[in-house]
Amino acid sequence: MNNVLTIAFFETWLAASVRLAGPVLAVSIGETVCQRAGVLNIGIEGVMLGSALTTFAVTYSFGSPLLGLLAGIVCGLVLGLFLAAMYVTAGLNQVVVGVVFNALMIATASYTYRALYGNSPVIQSVTGFDQIEIPWLTNIPIVGPALFGQSPLLYLTLLFVGMTSYLLFRTTAGLTIRGVGEHPRAADSAGISVPKVRYLGVLTSSAFAGFGGGYLMLTAVNSYRDGITAGKGFIALAIVIFGAWNPYRVAVAAMIFGAADALQLSLQAAGVSVIPQFLFALPYVLTIVAVSGVLGRRFQPAALLAPYSRK
Amino acid sequence: MSSKSSVWYSLLAVIAGLLLGAILFIPFNANPLESYRTMFGAAFFTLEGLGTTFTRATPLIFIGLGTVVAWKSGFFYLGFQGSLYIGAVGATLVALSARSGHLLAGAPAVIVFASSLFVSFLFGGAWALIVAGLKIRFGGNVVLLSLMFNYVAIYFVNYLVTRPLRAVGSLPQTERFPEKAILPRLLGERNDLHLGFIVALVAVGAVLYIMRFTKKGYEFVALGLNERASIYAGINAGRVMLQAAFLSGGLGALAGWSQVLGVQYRLLDGLDQVTGFEGIVTALLGGLNALGVVVASILYGGLANGAQVMQRRTDIPSSVALMIQGIIVLLVLTGPQVQQRVAAWRSRHIARTESTGDIGS
Numbered sequence: 001m002n003n004v005l006t007i008a009f010f011e012t013w014l015a016a017s018v019r020l021a022g023p024v025l026a027v028s029i030g031e032t033v034c035q036r037a038g039v040l041n042i043g044i045e046g047v048m049l050g051s052a053l054t055t056f057a058v059t060y061s062f063g064s065p066l067l068g069l070l071a072g073i074v075c076g077l078v079l080g081l082f083l084a085a086m087y088v089t090a091g092l093n094q095v096v097v098g099v100v101f102n103a104l105m106i107a108t109a110s111y112t113y114r115a116l117y118g119n120s121p122v123i124q125s126v127t128g129f130d131q132i133e134i135p136w137l138t139n140i141p142i143v144g145p146a147l148f149g150q151s152p153l154l155y156l157t158l159l160f161v162g163m164t165s166y167l168l169f170r171t172t173a174g175l176t177i178r179g180v181g182e183h184p185r186a187a188d189s190a191g192i193s194v195p196k197v198r199y200l201g202v203l204t205s206s207a208f209a210g211f212g213g214g215y216l217m218l219t220a221v222n223s224y225r226d227g228i229t230a231g232k233g234f235i236a237l238a239i240v241i242f243g244a245w246n247p248y249r250v251a252v253a254a255m256i257f258g259a260a261d262a263l264q265l266s267l268q269a270a271g272v273s274v275i276p277q278f279l280f281a282l283p284y285v286l287t288i289v290a291v292s293g294v295l296g297r298r299f300q301p302a303a304l305l306a307p308y309s310r311k
Numbered sequence: 312m313s314s315k316s317s318v319w320y321s322l323l324a325v326i327a328g329l330l331l332g333a334i335l336f337i338p339f340n341a342n343p344l345e346s347y348r349t350m351f352g353a354a355f356f357t358l359e360g361l362g363t364t365f366t367r368a369t370p371l372i373f374i375g376l377g378t379v380v381a382w383k384s385g386f387f388y389l390g391f392q393g394s395l396y397i398g399a400v401g402a403t404l405v406a407l408s409a410r411s412g413h414l415l416a417g418a419p420a421v422i423v424f425a426s427s428l429f430v431s432f433l434f435g436g437a438w439a440l441i442v443a444g445l446k447i448r449f450g451g452n453v454v455l456l457s458l459m460f461n462y463v464a465i466y467f468v469n470y471l472v473t474r475p476l477r478a479v480g481s482l483p484q485t486e487r488f489p490e491k492a493i494l495p496r497l498l499g500e501r502n503d504l505h506l507g508f509i510v511a512l513v514a515v516g517a518v519l520y521i522m523r524f525t526k527k528g529y530e531f532v533a534l535g536l537n538e539r540a541s542i543y544a545g546i547n548a549g550r551v552m553l554q555a556a557f558l559s560g561g562l563g564a565l566a567g568w569s570q571v572l573g574v575q576y577r578l579l580d581g582l583d584q585v586t587g588f589e590g591i592v593t594a595l596l597g598g599l600n601a602l603g604v605v606v607a608s609i610l611y612g613g614l615a616n617g618a619q620v621m622q623r624r625t626d627i628p629s630s631v632a633l634m635i636q637g638i639i640v641l642l643v644l645t646g647p648q649v650q651q652r653v654a655a656w657r658s659r660h661i662a663r664t665e666s667t668g669d670i671g672s
Binding site: 040042090092095097103104106110227238241285287291292304 | 335338339387389445446448449451452454455456458459460461462463466467469470473584585588589591592595626628630631632633634636637638640641644645648
C-alpha cells in the first residue's frame with residue numbers, strides 16, 4: 001500500500017474531504033441551532049432530498065444555479081413549517097414525526113421527479129457553481145487545493161459556522177435559544193415564547209437542510225436520482241452530536257466524516273482493492289462513544305426530544 | 312382514545328388517505344378508480360398476487376413487531392435496519408455452513424432451518440442489547456445511538472461480502488445458498504410465498520401473547536408508560552429494558568433472515584435499505600399493536616405490490632404506494648390532536664356563550 005501514499009494522494013484526498021464535508025456541514029449547522037432549542041429534527045434527511053430535487057428542477061428549467069439554490073431554501077422553509085407544526089404545535093413525538101416524514105419525502109421526491117420528467121427519464125444534469133481558485137494560495141502543497149480551490153458555497157458555509165457560533169454564544173438571542181433547549185419552563189417563566197423559539201429553530205434547520213440539499217445538487221452530483229442524499233441527513237445528526245452542539249467543533253466533526261467518505265473514493269481511484277471498511281465505520285463508532293456519554297454528556301441540551309406544554 | 316374508536320379512526324384514515332391519494336394519479340392522466348382497481352386487483356385478487364403481497368409484508372411484520380415491543384417499553388429504537396443486516400448475517404452464516412464439507416453439511420433441512428432462525432434472532436437481539444446496555448450504563452440517547460449502529464452494521468455487511476464471504480465473480484456478494492437452507496415456497500415455484508410468512512404469523516401470536524397475557528408484557532408496558540413509577544412498583548427497569556431490547560432486536564433480525572433465505576438466497580451489499588424504517592412506519596399505522604401490525608403490513612405490502620404491477624403497465628410510478636401510506640400514517644398520528652383541539656374549541660365556545668348569557672349583556 002506504500003506506493004499510494006504520495007503527496008498527490010494526500011492532496012486529492014484532503015481536497016475531496018473538504019468538498020464532501022461541505023453540504024453536510026451546512027445541514028449540521030442548522031441542526032445545531034434546532035437541537036440547541038430542544039428539537040431533534042430527524043426530518044432534515046427528507047428536507048435535503050426534497051430541496052435537492054427542487055434545486056435540480058429550477059436550475060434545469062431556468063439555467064440559473066443561484067435561482068435553483070434559492071428555490072431549494074424556500075422548499076426547505078415550507079417543509080420546515082410543516083415539521084414545526086407537527087413537532088411544536090401538535091407536540092407529537094419528534095422521532096415518530098421525523099421517521100414518517102422522511103419515508104413520505106423519499107416517495108414524494110421519487111414521484112415528483114417522474115411526474116415532471118417521465119417514468120424512465122434520460123439522465124439530465126445541471127451545471128452548478130464554478131470553483132473559486134484563489135491565485136497563488138492554491139499552489140501551496142497539500143492544503144492549497146483543499147482550502148483555496150473550493151466552491152463558493154463552501155466559503156459561505158464556513159461563514160455560517162462563525163455566524164452561528166457568534167449567535168449562540170455571544171448574543172441574547174443565542175442565550176434565549178439555549179435556555180429553551182435546556183429548561184423550557186424556566187424560559188417560559190422569564191417571558192420567552194417557547195413555541196416561537198422552537199418554530200424558529202426548526203425553520204432554521206430546515207432552511208439549512210434545504211441549502212445543503214441544493215449545495216449537494218450543484219457541486220457533487222449535478223443530476224437527480226432516487227435516494228440521492230443517501231442518509232446524509234442522519235450523518236448530519238451524528239456530526240452535531242460528535243461536535244458537541246458547538247459550531248466550530250461541528251465543523252471539525254464534519255471534516256472527519258468527510259475525510260472518511262473521501263478516503264473510499266481516493267483509495268478506489270488509487271486502485272487499492274483491499275478496502276478497510278473499519279476505517280469508514282470509525283466516525284460512527286466515535287459518534288457512538290460520544291453519544292453514549294462515556295466521555296460525559298454535559299453538552300447535550302437537557303430538554304432535547306421533550307415536547308413542551310404549559311400543562 | 313379507546314382502542315375500539317382508534318380502530319375506527321385508523322380505518323377512516325385509510326379511506327381518507329386513499330381518497331387523497333387519488334389526486335396522485337391525475338398528473339399521469341389516469342383514472343384513479345381504475346388505477347386503484349388495477350392495484351388492488353393485482354395485489355389481492357389473484358393467488359400469485361396475494362403470494363407476493365404476503366411476501367412483501369413478511370419483513371415489515373417482523374420489524375413492526377420489534378417496534379411494538381421496543382417502543383411500548385419506552386425504548387425508542389431506530390436501529391432496525393442494523394438488526395435486519397445483522398440478522399441476515401446470522402442466517403447467512405448458518406446457510407453457508409450447510410454447504411458440503413461444512414459443519415451442517417449432513418444435517419437435515421429442519422435442523423438448518425431451526426438453527427438459522429435461532430442464530431439470526433440471537434445476533435439481532437445481541438445487537439440491540441449493545442444499544443440498551445450503553446443507555447442503561449451511561450445514559451446515552453437510544454434514538455441517536457441506534458441510528459449510528461445502523462451504519463456500523465451496513466459497513467460490517469459490506470466488509471463481509473467484499474472480503475471473507477465473497478464468492479468468485481464481479482459482484483460483492485456471497486455464493487448462492489444450498490437448496491436445503493432456502494425457505495421452501497408454499498404454493499409452488501411460480502408463487503413467491505415462502506415459509507417465512509408463516510413464521511411471521513407465529514411471531515405475531517407470540518408477541519400478542521407476551522404483551523397481553525404475561526407478567527413480562529405488563530412490565531414492558533409499565534416501563535414504557537412511566538419509568539419512575541414502574542421502578543417504584545418494584546420493576547427492575549434496567550433488566551426489563553434489556554429484555555425488551557433483546558426481543559425487539561431479535562424480531563427485527565428475522566426480517567433479514569426472511570429476506571436472505573426466502574427472497575435473495577444470498578447475502579449482498581446494500582441488501583435492504585428501506586424496510587428498516589418502513590417497518591417502523593407500518594407499526595405506527597398499526598397503532599403499535601401486534602394485530603394492527605399484520606393488517607398494516609399486508610395493506611402496505613399490497614399497495615407496494617400493486618403499485619409495482621401498475622408501474623409495469625402504465626406510467627404511474629410505484630412510489631405512490633409509499634406516499635399513500637405516509638399520508639395515512641400522518642392522518643393517524645394527527646388524529647387525536649385534531650380531536651382534542653376541536654373538543655377544546657367547542658368547550659371554550661360553549662363556555663363563552665354561557666358566560667355571556669350569565670352576565671346578560
